[in-house]
Amino acid sequence: MAGNASEIIERLATRQRVLILGGIAVIAHGLSRTTEDADVWLDPMESIEKWCSVVRAELVKGATLLDVSRHREITPGELEEAIDLAGMVRVGGLDRYLDIFYQPNQLDLEDFDAAWQVAHLAIGSARVMDERF
């Protein structure tokens, strides 16, 4: 195991704006449920290239990148292409899968700012997606 998903999220959140989504967001909002992975929306920033360089910088040794749209492992150099296709990347080799979204399904990149502003609940340095989104 290369590391903890929670540590990578926290490190990302100290450098960039990170919104927690999915199952762990539901738990953060006070409901009891299980989740197999962690979903986060990393600030799309000004370009895919910058976004990918931030993700690559936080990868720990032994972590793997998975292109979920083509069901295969990718190299860090192929990250831009995978993000362009799927809008997200799955980080494996950790204690659990970490799905980092560039653009979550049915949301626009421009929605990030609004989602960040209304997200009032913070967990560590990250914020939790509000139920209104």
Added chain:
Amino acid sequence: MLKRHTPSKESVWAEWEREKRAAKRRAARGPQYKPRPTPDNSEPWLKHPPRTIEDLFYISDRVAEEAAKWRAMLQKL
């Protein structure tokens, strides 16, 4: 290229209608109405509400354990 989500005229209309209904409900409750607080799922697993991502995973894992325990018990019946 990424597929952009563009809301349809119908979905925008439906959302506006939903907001109007919600505003009507809020108005009907009156100013003394107190919204229900966010449920606290830290019990019985944590001594405090979840503060870290590890806390969230901890609750998830405990719920999964509990579900597995109940599933095993029900299978014995």
